[in-house]
Amino acid sequence: MSDFEPRPDTCYPKTERSRIRREHHLGSYERADVHAILDASPLCHIGYVIDGAPFVTPTLHWRKGNRVYWHGSVGSRFLRQVDGAPVCVTCSLMDGYVLARSALNHAVNYRSAMLFGTAHVVDSLDEKAEALRDFTDDLFPGRWDSLRPMTEKEVKATSVLWMEVEEATVKVRTGPPNDADESDVPVWAGVLPMRTMLTTAQPAPELPTSIGLPDLLATLIASGRLR
Numbered sequence: 001m002s003d004f005e006p007r008p009d010t011c012y013p014k015t016e017r018s019r020i021r022r023e024h025h026l027g028s029y030e031r032a033d034v035h036a037i038l039d040a041s042p043l044c045h046i047g048y049v050i051d052g053a054p055f056v057t058p059t060l061h062w063r064k065g066n067r068v069y070w071h072g073s074v075g076s077r078f079l080r081q082v083d084g085a086p087v088c089v090t091c092s093l094m095d096g097y098v099l100a101r102s103a104l105n106h107a108v109n110y111r112s113a114m115l116f117g118t119a120h121v122v123d124s125l126d127e128k129a130e131a132l133r134d135f136t137d138d139l140f141p142g143r144w145d146s147l148r149p150m151t152e153k154e155v156k157a158t159s160v161l162w163m164e165v166e167e168a169t170v171k172v173r174t175g176p177p178n179d180a181d182e183s184d185v186p187v188w189a190g191v192l193p194m195r196t197m198l199t200t201a202q203p204a205p206e207l208p209t210s211i212g213l214p215d216l217l218a219t220l221i222a223s224g225r226l227r
């Protein structure tokens with residue numbers, strides 16, 4: 001990764017808004033890099049402005065091609081007011097604390113993506129149901145077909161929004177602290193790796209013992225992925 005001119009066929013455009021200035025050697029405009037971080041992190045934060053005041057809302061998201069989707073209750077102020085508005089979506093995964101010999105050189109190993117676009121509400125009930133199916137199966141492959149079907153009332157009570165990704169960037173930091181030149185300082189330095197992961201499944205208390213954990217969920221847990 002470096003301060004290159006992004007290739008138009010594989011990259012998002014480098015614009016005044018998205019040009020990575022700070023530590024640009026950690027950055028990328030590659031669509032594949034952006035999508036990899038979006039897909040690895042189910043959680044995103046969506047920034048928007050209502051009546052001149054900024055808000056940043058954490059929510060789950062999913063991706064279909066170049067579109068990012070998110071959902072919530074029709075009663076959500078965020079979802080009602082953001083239709084047609086510019087939004088900034090960020091996703092970040094922390095991979096480790098980086099401990100250096102001086103306070104200044106401490107850092108974080110991370111993967112993050114920042115995306116820009118305009119939010120739109122999905123109006124059609126059929127498209128909404130289809131999107132909610134994608135959301136469920138994206139998190140838990142094959143689960144939708146095993147569930148009690150969603151009612152029309154439930155679909156109507158749910159908002160789904162989407163955004164075409166217009167510009168997007170990635171920053172990734174890996175590796176040890178950048179202070180090998182201070183190796184004479186007698187203090188521990190290195191990386192404390194960290195990860196968010198699925199652990200042992202906890203069945204609902206009233207779940208009949210005859211219903212075991214589906215293989216697909218067991219595989220997901222074993223994979224170390226979040227979806």
Ligand SMILES: Cc1cc2nc3c(=O)[nH]c(=O)nc-3n(C[C@H](O)[C@H](O)[C@H](O)COP(=O)(O)OP(=O)(O)OC[C@H]3O[C@@H](n4cnc5c(N)ncnc54)[C@H](O)[C@@H]3O)c2cc1C
Binds near residue numbers: 110111113
């Ligand atoms: C988990 C985590 C912890 C961090 N901790 C710190 C910290 O403590 N202090 C600190 O200064 N920085 C931290 N960063 C980096 C921070 O996100 C910014 O990249 C940095 O502060 C520079 O911001 P800027 O607005 O000056 O960047 P600029 O380079 O001016 O931003 C210009 C454009 O670059 C892109 N961009 C900037 N940052 C990112 C990013 N992180 N991911 C993807 N695209 C990006 C965007 O398109 C943005 O519009 C952290 C990042 C992560 C993911």
